[in-house]
Amino acid sequence: MLLALCSILIILGMVFLLGGSVGILRLPDFYTRMHPAGKLDSMGSLLVNLGVAIYVALDFNLANLLTSIKVLLIAVFIYLSSPTATHCIVDAAIRAGLEPWKKG
Amino acid sequence: MDRFFLYVAASLSLVMVLPMYRVLKGPTVFDRLMGVNAVGSKTVVLLLLVGLLYKRLDMFVDISLAYALLNFIAVVAASRFFYKRRRL
Numbered sequence: 054m055l056l057a058l059c060s061i062l063i064i065l066g067m068v069f070l071l072g073g074s075v076g077i078l079r080l081p082d083f084y085t086r087m088h089p090a091g092k093l094d095s096m097g098s099l100l101v102n103l104g105v106a107i108y109v110a111l112d113f114n115l116a117n118l119l120t121s122i123k124v125l126l127i128a129v130f131i132y133l134s135s136p137t138a139t140h141c142i143v144d145a146a147i148r149a150g151l152e153p154w155k156k157g
Numbered sequence: 158m159d160r161f162f163l164y165v166a167a168s169l170s171l172v173m174v175l176p177m178y179r180v181l182k183g184p185t186v187f188d189r190l191m192g193v194n195a196v197g198s199k200t201v202v203l204l205l206l207v208g209l210l211y212k213r214l215d216m217f218v219d220i221s222l223a224y225a226l227l228n229f230i231a232v233v234a235a236s237r238f239f240y241k242r243r244r245l
Contacts, residue, residue, distance in 0.1 A: 056158065060161055063161075063165055064165075066202075067165060067168060067169065067172070070169065070172055070199060070202070071172050073195065074172050074173075074175035074176055074195065074199075075175065077175065077176050077179050077191065077192065077195055078175055078176075078178060078179060083184075083185055083187055083188055083191070086179070086188065086191060087191060090176075090191045090194065090195050094194075094195055094198045094199065095198070097202070098198060098199075098201060098202045101202050101205070101206075102202070102205065105205050105206070105209060105214075108158075108209070109209075109214060116215065119215075120214050120215045120218055123215075123218045123219075123222070124205065124214075124218055126222070127201065127205070127218065127221060127222050127225060130222070130225055130226075131198060131201065131225060134225065134226075134228075134229035135194075135198060135229075137229070137233070138194055138228075138229055138232040138233060138236075139194075141232065141233045141236040141237070142187055142190050142191055142194065142232065142236045144236070144240065145187065145190075145236035145237070145239050145240035146185070146187040146240075148240040149187070149239060149240050151185060151187065
């Protein structure tokens with residue numbers, strides 16, 4: 054039962070990562086491309102990390118528990134660093150004078 | 158279950174090729190920066206899956222954590238560098 058939960062979480066995370074990549078390609082302007090690049094990547098990696106952490110914690114001993122906690126810590130760090138990096142890029146783009154997209 | 162992780166890792170490496178197009182073609186340097194950031198954060202996830210395949214996750218967790226740190230610092234440093242240059 055828990056194994057099915059892990060695989061569902063990982064597949065969902067993959068869907069988000071795929072959406073992030075397609076969003077980066079398809080959208081017209083840098084600022085619009087920044088939305089999927091920032092948000093969907095962190096959500097996708099959170100879900101995959103959650104699935105991996107639960108999968109590791111299935112056979113329960115201390116070493117596995119510590120590893121799964123580390124995997125969750127990676128997810129938390131990605132949640133902290135990805136928005137900050139995205140903010141940095143957009144701030145640099147605005148200061149460098151990149152005009153937002155205005156066509157119809 | 159290993160077969161499942163192998164397929165997920167393979168499909169993730171395919172998904173990583175898409176931002177590469179944006180890195181090559183991106184009109185502005187910030188598109189390239191965003192592509193590099195996207196590839197970097199996907200590599201962190203790919204490292205975890207590879208760690209699962211090799212059955213040595215506790216080593217790969219540290220590698221992917223270090224990679225996430227370096228990716229973040231590189232993106233912040235690159236964006237700090239580029240906003241002073243007027244050329245896009």
